[in-house]
Amino acid sequence: MRQLNFRRTGSGLASLASPARLLRAVARLPSAVALPRGEGFGVLGVIYAAVFTVVALLASIPVVALVLGSLRDSAPGLPGHWTWANWANLASPGVVETLLTTLEVAGLTTAFAMVIGTALALIIHRTDFRWSAAMTAMLGLSFYFPSFILAMAWIVIGSPGGLINDVLRDGMGIESVSVDIYGVTGIVFVMVLHQVPFAYLTMRGPIMGMDPSYEEAARTAGASPLTMLRRVTLPMLSYALASSALLSLVMALEQFGIPVLIGVPGRVTVLATQIYLLCRFPPTAYGLAAAIGLTLAAITAAAILLQRRLARGGRAVVTTGKAGRITPIPLGAWRWPANLFCGVYIAMGLVLPSLILLYTSLIKFFTANPFDAAFTWRNYVYVWNSEATQQAILNTMLVSGGGALIGVLLGAACSYFTVRLQPTGYRVLDMLVMLPFGVPGVVLGLGLLWAYAYLPVPLYGTLTLIVLAYVTRFLPYATETAGARFVQLDRSLEEAAWTAGASRQSGVWRIVLPLSLPSLQSGYFLLFMAFFREISATILIFTASTSVLSVSIWAFFEQANWGLASALSILAMILMLAVMSLLLWAMPGARQR
Amino acid sequence: MMGITVRGLVKTYGATTVIDTISFDVADGEFVTLLGPSGCGKTTTLRCIAGLDTPNGGLIAINGRVVSDAREGVFVAPHKRDLGMVFQSYAIWPHLTVAQNVAFPLTVKGERNTGSAVGWALDIVGMTHLAERRPSELSGGQQQRVALARAIAARPQVLLFDEPLSNLDARLRDRTRLEISRIQRELKVPALYVTHDQTEALSMSDRVIVMEAGRVVQQGTPRELYHRPVNRFVADFIGSANFLEVRRAERQWHLADGTPIQVDPLSDAGGTEPRVALLRPEAIRLDAGSVVEQNSTLNRLTGSVLGAMYLGPHIEYVVAAGGAHIRAFSRLELPPGSPVTLTFAADDCRLVDDTAASPKRNPASDYPRQSPILENIP
Numbered sequence: 001m002r003q004l005n006f007r008r009t010g011s012g013l014a015s016l017a018s019p020a021r022l023l024r025a026v027a028r029l030p031s032a033v034a035l036p037r038g039e040g041f042g043v044l045g046v047i048y049a050a051v052f053t054v055v056a057l058l059a060s061i062p063v064v065a066l067v068l069g070s071l072r073d074s075a076p077g078l079p080g081h082w083t084w085a086n087w088a089n090l091a092s093p094g095v096v097e098t099l100l101t102t103l104e105v106a107g108l109t110t111a112f113a114m115v116i117g118t119a120l121a122l123i124i125h126r127t128d129f130r131w132s133a134a135m136t137a138m139l140g141l142s143f144y145f146p147s148f149i150l151a152m153a154w155i156v157i158g159s160p161g162g163l164i165n166d167v168l169r170d171g172m173g174i175e176s177v178s179v180d181i182y183g184v185t186g187i188v189f190v191m192v193l194h195q196v197p198f199a200y201l202t203m204r205g206p207i208m209g210m211d212p213s214y215e216e217a218a219r220t221a222g223a224s225p226l227t228m229l230r231r232v233t234l235p236m237l238s239y240a241l242a243s244s245a246l247l248s249l250v251m252a253l254e255q256f257g258i259p260v261l262i263g264v265p266g267r268v269t270v271l272a273t274q275i276y277l278l279c280r281f282p283p284t285a286y287g288l289a290a291a292i293g294l295t296l297a298a299i300t301a302a303a304i305l306l307q308r309r310l311a312r313g314g315r316a317v318v319t320t321g322k323a324g325r326i327t328p329i330p331l332g333a334w335r336w337p338a339n340l341f342c343g344v345y346i347a348m349g350l351v352l353p354s355l356i357l358l359y360t361s362l363i364k365f366f367t368a369n370p371f372d373a374a375f376t377w378r379n380y381v382y383v384w385n386s387e388a389t390q391q392a393i394l395n396t397m398l399v400s401g402g403g404a405l406i407g408v409l410l411g412a413a414c415s416y417f418t419v420r421l422q423p424t425g426y427r428v429l430d431m432l433v434m435l436p437f438g439v440p441g442v443v444l445g446l447g448l449l450w451a452y453a454y455l456p457v458p459l460y461g462t463l464t465l466i467v468l469a470y471v472t473r474f475l476p477y478a479t480e481t482a483g484a485r486f487v488q489l490d491r492s493l494e495e496a497a498w499t500a501g502a503s504r505q506s507g508v509w510r511i512v513l514p515l516s517l518p519s520l521q522s523g524y525f526l527l528f529m530a531f532f533r534e535i536s537a538t539i540l541i542f543t544a545s546t547s548v549l550s551v552s553i554w555a556f557f558e559q560a561n562w563g564l565a566s567a568l569s570i571l572a573m574i575l576m577l578a579v580m581s582l583l584l585w586a587m588p589g590a591r592q593r
Numbered sequence: 594m595m596g597i598t599v600r601g602l603v604k605t606y607g608a609t610t611v612i613d614t615i616s617f618d619v620a621d622g623e624f625v626t627l628l629g630p631s632g633c634g635k636t637t638t639l640r641c642i643a644g645l646d647t648p649n650g651g652l653i654a655i656n657g658r659v660v661s662d663a664r665e666g667v668f669v670a671p672h673k674r675d676l677g678m679v680f681q682s683y684a685i686w687p688h689l690t691v692a693q694n695v696a697f698p699l700t701v702k703g704e705r706n707t708g709s710a711v712g713w714a715l716d717i718v719g720m721t722h723l724a725e726r727r728p729s730e731l732s733g734g735q736q737q738r739v740a741l742a743r744a745i746a747a748r749p750q751v752l753l754f755d756e757p758l759s760n761l762d763a764r765l766r767d768r769t770r771l772e773i774s775r776i777q778r779e780l781k782v783p784a785l786y787v788t789h790d791q792t793e794a795l796s797m798s799d800r801v802i803v804m805e806a807g808r809v810v811q812q813g814t815p816r817e818l819y820h821r822p823v824n825r826f827v828a829d830f831i832g833s834a835n836f837l838e839v840r841r842a843e844r845q846w847h848l849a850d851g852t853p854i855q856v857d858p859l860s861d862a863g864g865t866e867p868r869v870a871l872l873r874p875e876a877i878r879l880d881a882g883s884v885v886e887q888n889s890t891l892n893r894l895t896g897s898v899l900g901a902m903y904l905g906p907h908i909e910y911v912v913a914a915g916g917a918h919i920r921a922f923s924r925l926e927l928p929p930g931s932p933v934t935l936t937f938a939a940d941d942c943r944l945v946d947d948t949a950a951s952p953k954r955n956p957a958s959d960y961p962r963q964s965p966i967l968e969n970i971p
Contacts, residue, residue, distance in 0.1 A: 495645050496684035496740075498671035500698040501747065506672075510701070514688045 043505050044421070051413045052429055058472040059435045061455070062447025063297075069450035070290035076453030086287040090295060095274070095288075099295075102270040105184060105259070106252035109191040113252075114245050116192065116345065117199025118237075121207050122229070123338050124200075128328040135342050142350040143197035144576065146533035146550065147190075148257030149569045152557055153353030154181060154190045155261060156360055156566075163356065166368030182266025190258050193349040199248055206240035212327070225329040239310055246307035250300045254440030256536035261557065271296045272442045272536065279446065279540055290450060293443035301438030308434075354573070361566035379567035389568065391545065392552040393575070395463060396532060399548060400579075403467040404527035408520055410471065411478020416508065418479070419486040420494070437476040441536030444473055449540050461543040469537040474530045478523045485519035486512070518589025525583050532576055549575075595621035595656050596783040597642060597751060603650030603663070604637050611637045613807035614651070619783040621656075624774065626786045628794040629804035630830070635787045638804070639755055642785065643678055644671035656750050672701075677744035678753040681760065683736045685728040691715070691739050692724040698747035707746075714742040717776055734765045741773070745780060752777060752784040758793060770797055791831045795819065803827050821860075824946035828871045835874060835919050839944070840867040850916030854892050855939035862944075869947040872919070876941035879910060879923035880934045892942060894919075894935045898927050 070087065074080025089095065120139065124132045157163045158181030168174045180186070214236060218228040234241075256272045263273055271292055278289040331338055360366065364374040383389050411433075417423060418430040436444060448469055452460040459465045493515065497507040513520075535550040542551050549572045556565035597619040604612040612634045619625045627635035640646040642653055644660065647668060653661040655676075660669040677698075685694055695714050696707040704710075715721045718738035728736060737757060744752060754773070758766045774797045777784045788794055794801045795815040802812040803826075811823045822828035825836060837854075839846045841864075845853050856870055883895045896914025907922040914935055921935055 490682055490684065492680040492682045492684035493686060495643075495671070496678065496680055496686075496743075497697070497701070498645070499643050499674075499676045499678040499753070500701060500743065501672045501675075502697070502701045503670065503672050506701060510697075511686055515686070 044508075047413065048417055048421075048423060051410065051417065052425065054410065055414060055429060055432045055475070058468065058475070059432045061451045062439070062444050062472065063435065065451035065454070066290045066294050066297075066443070066447040069447075070287055070294055072287050075284055075286045076450045083287070086285075086291040089288050090291055095292060098269045098271055098274045098292075101184070101268060102253060102272075102296075105187055105191065105268075105270055106249055106255075108188045109195060109252040109255075110245055110248045112188070112192040113195035113199045113248055114241065117196045117201075117244075118203045118241065120196065120200045120342065120345065121203040122233075123331075123342065125204060125208050126229075126233075126329055127331045127338070129331060129335075129338060129342075131339070131342065135346070138346045138350060139197045139200050142346070143201060144529050144533070144580070145194070145350060145353070146257070146535075146572075147194045147255065148261055148535055148550065148554055149357070149573070150194055150349075150353055151190050151258040151261040152553075152562075152565060152569065153356045154186070154193075156356050156366075156562060157181075157352070158186060159265075161366070163368045171368065180266075182262060182268075184268055186266065187259055187262050187268060187270075190262060191252060191255055193345075194255075194258060195248055195251060196345060196349060198251060199244060202244035202247060203237070203240060206237055210236065216327075219327075229329070243307050243310040246303045246310065250303050250307075250438070253296065253300050253303070254442075254536070256440070256442050256539070257554075260539075261554075272440055275442050275446055276539060279449070286446075286450070289446055293440070293446050297439045297443050300440060301435075304434070304438045357566040357569050360562050361570050363563070366562060379563040380571070383564060383567045383571060388544075388547065389552060392547045392549050395466075395546060396549040399463055399466055399470065400528050400531040403470050403531050404524050406467065407471045407475060407527045407531075408478045408482070408523045411475050411523060412482040412516070412520055414475070415479045415483035415486050416512070419483045420491075420512075421504075433475055433479050436472045439473070441469075441473055441534065442539060444469055445537045445540035460541075461546060463546050465541055466538055466546055466548065469541060470527075470531045470534055473534070473537050474527055477526050477530060481519050481523035481526060482516060485516045489515055521587035521589030525580075525587065528579070528583065529576070532579070596623065597785060598654040599638070599642070599651070600653075601651035602638065602641060602648055602653065604634070604641060604646060605649050611807055612641070612648070615804070615807070615809045616651075617802055617809060617812060619785055621783055622778075622781045624777050624784045624786065624797060624799045626788060626794040626798040626801045627804055628788060628791065628801050628830070629810075631789055633804045634807040635789075635804050636755055639753055639785060639787045642751075643676055643753055644669060644674050675747075675750045676753055677747070677749035677751070679737075679740045679744045679755065679757040681756040683733075683740040683757075683760075685731075685736050685739050685743075687728050689728075690724070691720060691726050691728070691731070694728070694739055695724075695742045695746045697743065698749075702747070710746055710748075711742075714746040717745065717779070718742045718772070734761055734769065737761060737769060741776065745776065748780070750782060752780070752782055754784065754786040754788075756788055757786075758788070758790070766793075773797065795831065803830065821943070822871065822945060825869055825871070828945055833874055833920065835872040835917075836945075836947075837870040837872055837915070837917050837919070837942075838867060839870050841865050846870070848894075848915035848917060852894060852915045854894075854915070854942065855890075857940045857943045860943040860945070868944045871943045871945045872937060872941060874909065874920045874922050876937050877919070877921040878936040879912070879921045879925065880936065881925055881927060881931060883932055883934055890939060892935075892937050892939060896933060896935065898929050898931045898933055900929060901927070 069076065071082050071084070072080050073083040073085060120135070123129050124135050129135075155162065158179050159165075160178065160180055160182075162179075162181070164179045168177060168179075181189075210233070214232055215228055218232040219225075223231065254272060255270075256276070259268070259270045260273045260276060263269060264277070269277065275289045275293050275296075278285045278292070359370065359373075361379050362373075362375050362377070364376050364378070367373050414429060414433050418426045418433075439447070448465060449460075452465060459468070489512065494507050494511055497511045498504070502510060533550060535554060538548060538551055539554075542548065547555075549568070553565050553568045553572060556568060599618070600616045602612050602615050603610070615634075615638065617625070627638060629635045637646055641648045641661065642655070648661055648663055650663045651661075652659060652663070655674060658669075659665075659667055660674050661667060686697070689697070692711050692715070695711045699707040699710055711724070712721065715724055718741050720735065720738050720742060723731065723735065728739070731739065737760075740757065757773070758769055761769060770793055773786075786793075786797065795818075798815060800812060801815055801818050803810045803818065805826055811818060811827050813821075818827060818831050822831065828834045828836075838849055839854060839856070841847075846856055846861075846868075848854055854870070894914040896912045896919070899911045899913050899918065901911070902909045907924050908926070910921050910923060910927070910933070912919050912921055912933055912935060914933075919935060927933065
């Protein structure tokens, strides 16, 4: 078996730093796909080489640029010197304090979100709870509720000049008690609301996929439903819990929209927002930002590696694949507390924020009392007629619609090679795809900023760069959806095509693709939605002509123009719902997940 | 030369040798079965012939054309080998109708008019009336027939079967066995059939190749294998068997308790070391009581019933006799402890090599799985 040189180094990243070696390796890739001395696999070989090269470039360019950037004492593109100062500055009190705040916020968020999300999953899928279908749909919707819009809504509600204080002061005359969302508590509160659907969705699978016989065995051995839950169900879910908590932690660590909106006015800085502040407000320190970005990426990457290890070990323990009818646990006296729990979450995570935004978008000046308010359409009229907004909507649709297509095709190709053909070097490809998953969006944006200031490619200030950033960031979504399907597809289905006279290409085209279409559709849906609401990867690389909806909304809000920000948010969410329904209608496969 | 030729085939996965230098032929029109326990390398052999696995050594030729030669670096891709293959899982493509499945081997070669060939193939397996159905609407047996029709639709040069009956229930298995034999004889192409089921191997094959731990242990007609197994492994794997430990004293073989016994002289090479004698339960006559009548060509042992299992057509008795536990069939109803006489011909008691099945190995063929991090995101 021939091996690529860099497989032996153990780390693809290390070898990617040597361009000559990489080129030599890539040149040999087409022959890696062919069975030894085989014939007729040339086209796939070329595709493999192309996919490998593209993914290697996507993943390595920002990371390499960050490493180099962290060693510069100037802004990207400006003359400067090599220096270790940025790395030394990581030990400065400011950075250390930010790191501690980040860990505190992420840790608290994960803990609360996991408890609430798991509780919701257990209530919805394990008990005789009556509103399961409605709750599942609502939680699905809140999963797609953009984080920065949620943060905006809660700022309107909970800031010193916001709804609650207005009601307390003007409505009830209470001066002694006031609420201030601008703080660690506020950030954690909104982040928990934002991450509960993710915790729920990751725990739902293991909970529903659990072999019911384990629980039935506990019941027949004399355990009450609660004892069973405590001594059998939850311990058996421990792997899934740990793995889901680690992913939650990664998301909390890289969360940008919520801490930037709530944290900056409240002077609470986390690593992701510090990177942004260092790049946007003078005195800028792009090199230090790069060093911080790499540190943050290292932390999230460690969490992801640990999670992958857990997920591999845990799969065998819980899921046997034969999900049967599970006897629901009767809620009994707990029915009303359970209903209340679910209702309160949906109210705070979805309904209240939407209503507040709608209200804010329709009034001239902010007041908590709707009877005092002067209602107006002017925010909508302004937003609708603004050329910048129209451009942003067009850009968003182009980036999401086209970018998701590129992403899902590239992801499916990667998965076909890593899961099915497994040619020489496929492990490196697998690792390269996963690499950016640990890189927070704002760090990825910074990497691209550094890279395209030096690379002789005129990408800076183009939509292409934004698409590149999104595809890089969310490629794992596509590879995992497609890969999960490829793993399920029995190998003999493809082998039967070969023995019936189909070449590999024709087997892919006529058998594998049609059979994986539902997964590709659901991958497209997932990517479209992710691209549509992404802000962290865009915030450092957008320009006036490449602004997207998320950035426009955020810009309005930053100018303290709540009305316009709310109106555009409402428009964006209506657009999102419309596209969502259209995609689900046109692509039945996307509904499966 | 027509048919399949395999010479010195070797297949390894890492340090594990799954096929260890095996050679055999399948003549034109011949039905040959690879028989052996799971993990013996029979499926891997078939997959090497199909081109789904790449051999590490040896040569494979189909109808005189070398399709795989490790030393010369020849490897013909599966789709250029002109095969028809039936998979254990059937591998009926769920997104195509029955007719589209069967037409695939033709359309993939660019043929437009597939109607008559598809009609012919579906007719042979008796599935014409279900041509427009989806695979999900078919029973296991019907899917199996579609797989068969698809394998023969393009009139391939070779038919390959990978345990095609193992997912069917017993009654359906019997019927389909006959059908596969009939179709293969009609098409007159060489067929290689892989199974771990001795009944399938014995009833369908012109010739059976018994494999164990990646090697060929014995090949021959079903009758040869049943009556003249080369060793204890083959005897045990095909049919049921008693193995009696015998030792020679003064030109005469004796059982463990010293009872003299006559064995098939053709199996007796004349050594003096202790041996094992094969005695099939169905070759034994079991009589109640102790019959004293003597006959020089028959062996007679007296003993008593230890236990009995009612099997329907007959009762299987375990009898303590000659210092051994011997299984024998009878239709007599006897309580445990009854005295019985076992009678069997010397020709039915053959000395065999005492090679038992070696411990099972699991070839590292498990498909790697990816960890779907995001498997639950809607």
